[in-house]
Amino acid sequence: MFVVLGSLDAGQHPGHDRKVEKHIFWESRVGWYDPANDLPKMEGYGEP
DSSP: OOOOGGGGSTTOOOSSOGGGOOBOSGGGSOTTOOOSSOOOBOSTTOOO
């Protein structure tokens, strides 16, 4: 298992523009997960 240490920094983004972030496979999430953000929720990978 490899973990990029920069991914553990709070408030950091993983190398892409925040405008393209989204929740994918939203319908398959666990019932207790409730994100506190307004990112788009996609079924599958969403639009390419």
